[in-house]
Amino acid sequence: MLQQLIQQAQPDWQRYIEHDFVKQLATGSLPADCFRHYLKQDYIYLFHYSRAFALAIFKAKDFAQMETPRKALDAICQEIQLHLNYCQEWGISEEEIFNTQESAACIAYTRYLLDCGANGGLAEIYAAITPCAVGYAEVGRYICDNYPRLPNNPYQTWIDTYASEDFQQVAKETADFLNQCCAHLNAEQLQNIQKIFTTATRLEIGFWQMGLDLSE
DSSP states (O other): OHHHHHHHTTTHHHHHHTOHHHHHHHHTOSOHHHHHHHHHHHHHHHHHHHHHHHHHHHHOSSHHHHHHHHHHHHHHHHHHHHHHHHHHHTTOOHHHHHTOOOOHHHHHHHHHHHHHHHHSOHHHHHHHHHHHHHHHHHHHHHHHHHSOOOTTOTTHHHHHHHHSHHHHHHHHHHHHHHHHHHTTOOHHHHHHHHHHHHHHHHHHHHHHHHHHHTOO
């Protein structure tokens, strides 16, 4: 199911995975201000991303369905302090993060996630969520497979996070759950799932571009 969604989301999926923001991360040439802007907006994104998983828990029909989004939400909530610590390494204080105005690109993306969650079921929520988890895992692999590891790349920690076996497993679990949720959908419902997945992919492109453009 996932590969079909990715294939039918082309060329947007490739534009997402191979965006100039990603390529500049790989070569260490991304301006530091662009990365700092991205990090601050990513903190805001993670808050709303967490809310989408909370909606998935709410929409679950039994404890078994609840388990995957619950684990994901727990992981994000536990790791948010690590994100704040990483921001501090880049000279971004918690006060600065908390006072950051949410960008238009972040608003568009996160409210779309929440709209899918509010109006749909688990399949619709996970169709919107999956491009983030699976896409970042693929970005990590894309960089490692196509660019030499640079000894002084300031973004290597970020790259290593998403190329790691742990994150690759998170992405697989997300994709597997989406596949389960879509297993019994009819053709019309699957067409809507494709639309959601492709739209979320396009919004990911917009998020990268926001980082490059320093747009607010």
